[in-house]
Amino acid sequence: MTEQPIGRFRFMDAQRVNLDGFAVENPDLGLIAFNSPADPTPSLVVREGVVQEMDGRERKEFDLLDSFIADHGLDLGVASEAMSLDEVAYARMVVDPGVSRGEVVRLASGMTPAKLARCLAHLRPAELTLALTKCRARRTPSNQAHVTNRSDDPLLLAADAATAAAFGFREIETTVPVLGDAPSNAIAVSIGAAVGSPGILVQCSVEEALELQMGMRGLVSYAETVSLYGTEQIFIDGDDTPWSKAFLTSAYASRGIKMRVTSGGGAEALMGSAEGRSMFYLEARCVALARAIGAQGVQNGGIDSASVAGSVPGGVRSMMAENLMVMLRNLESCTGNDALMSESDVRRTSRTHPIFIGGTDFICSGFGSVQRYDNMFGPSQWNAEDIDDYLAMQRDWGVDGGLRTAQERDVAALRERAVAAVRAVYEALGLADFEDAWATQAIDAAGSKDVPNSDLMTPLNASRIIQDTRITMVDVIGALDEAGFEVEAQRLLDMLHARVSGDYLQTSAIFTEDLQVLSLVTDPNDYAGPGTGYMPTPERQREIDDIRQQKSVADLRREQSTYVDDGLVVIGSAAAGSDPRDVVIGVSPATGIAIGRTLCGLTVVEALDELLAGLEEEGCAGRIVRINDTIDLGLIGLTAARMSGSGIGIGLQAKGTALIHRRDLTPLANLELYSVAPSLTRASYRQLGINAGRHAKGATPEPERNPYSDEAIEARYHTTVVSLVAIERQLCRPGAAPEELGLSRSAT
């Protein structure tokens, strides 16, 4: 019989983080983040302008990657200076705000993969964060969204693309569960994005050749799925070579299409051919190769193998260091945070957070703007489930993570228009007819499960027609325009103009909403310490700060005013009672005037009803007196007790907090306190009334326990409390006499 672990460990084992895989470091399998024993010692030997040895390997031993990097990727004019630099000295330069980005970039261009990997392995997490802030190419950070769904539903894709644009994403990446659907997806997402905002870049991630073909026809405006790997074997398994990738890179540029490559630590270990090297060293080869083939940018940081990188000691740090390495190679850095790397919300947040606060060209190389189940890349690190969390995080730290709040009515209108636009274009081009019910469902849907009328054959048929009749983006633009979507037609035409002018081919390019290119060239990062570098404009800061959930005192006052009715009326001035069964319920200054509802959702009148009923059960007579000269609950209760014939008083703040007081106690002492107002119920107020009655009769009641909760009650209510207290404070008048109130009708 196996002995079962003690309760504490059974409990800990059941937590979500223990669904994650954690690997023992194993250099032979490439399961090591930094500095594997098999990583080469950095070296570079150059004779007559030709690299003869690089990172411990002689020219005749070069594999494909070595050859391409050695012959195309290094600035040999800087090499001897760069290679002789002390590793820690360079690491310090990378972090030092006094050393310019240009200088560390210049030196990196002369460093071999092993050298740069060694240097960056010295950086600790806080140093990496600062280095991202300083070394990213573009001054203004941004973000990319995934927009996909299980059924390749063109209407839902368009609605969700418009939604992603509304939330601020400047690049949208789609893909397909069914390869044949790709052209339809590309068009639907492009139209939806154009409905949402001008200047959104769109890609459809599929096999290299088809992706290029769609780009050539204008159906997408950038490409990203051009994968690089750090060992020769895996590179070839990926059906490419550095030369074919270099050519592909130029093919995209030759059509004026922005393109970045994809790599990421752990890929080689996952595919069983890491050659005993560390993930970071192999990634250093990928990044050096990306620069060598002339790509303007890289998405890396684990990517599809993020959970492999995340499974080893230091793996999460190495993913972040990969991003920094891209920046130091003077390339656009699209910083991973896409494939979900942990079942734990804490771990996945921890993985993203330093990158989020540091700021990068694209924080996520795919924030799943759709629900997890609809993400055909697999669930992302961040998903539709997390958009409000992310917006709150931006606001908490005052940082620009690329997103903005969108109002419900605006998104509803955009979704409706996106669906209408796709319907019109598909009908005009003879691609598909959509029934009304489908369209209605797609507009409202939070995900594809909400669109039962979606037909799986529609995107496939549409794609076949797009391919057979060689439909181009110009045809789509014509159809949009003819159907009355002139604004969107113009926006898509603008994206075609962009590929003619070529400015967005430069490093780290995005478009603003007024179609200005922001890139290394037009918006270079100039961070040089506090007070420099990117700062959100006041307008952008408002977008970050003004999340839709925030409330002002005025909002609260408006909300409360709807609960204030004529149920509570002033009878006259309050006098002290003499009946031993008299119990005064003292209420706070705003009660029934500006505040009508307690934090638990009961109205003040309902709470008072229960208190009175409880007193009555014990044969006591309750009187309601508004104490106008204090907002302190202890004093309210004590004042009530002193006016009470029985000497027992109840204090009630309009927000619902209540206590029982006795005339001979000090203000801060009391008999019973019901402090957790949000958790109180009718029954608790009834019990409080009963207990007060028993105190009045000289009996000793069993005190009511405050209800227990593991919820963040304070997070939910404290902001409201601040506003409610402010309202009470405004109505509190020093020296004002108490007033006796009557309930004009029963709320029960």
Place this chain on the structure above:
Amino acid sequence: MTSAASGKDSTAVTLDAVRRGEVSADDVRIHPQTLLHQARVAEAHANPQLAANFRRAAELALIPDEQVMAIYEALRPGRSTAADLAAIATDLDQRGAVINAALVREAADAYRARGLLR
């Protein structure tokens, strides 16, 4: 103001022109000279490799889509013999795409050394 591959000024490529059916594929295609300009910009911003890419792209800009895709396919591992790649390089040379021709020849050498020829 930039000229497309067709020579048409981009300001002439309007929705009106689309309506009249007067926008051809070459009207929304980048001109080789524009890519050479972007190469100079990249060079000035400390990325000679990106500049080299744009220069290769300038050579490819006027080569038809199918041929560009066919060359890409030929460069993938195990697709081509040495003679195939030599023929592609010669063809590129004749079109004035000399940088791309050199890239293909370099690939042929590397593929021979690493056993990736067909």
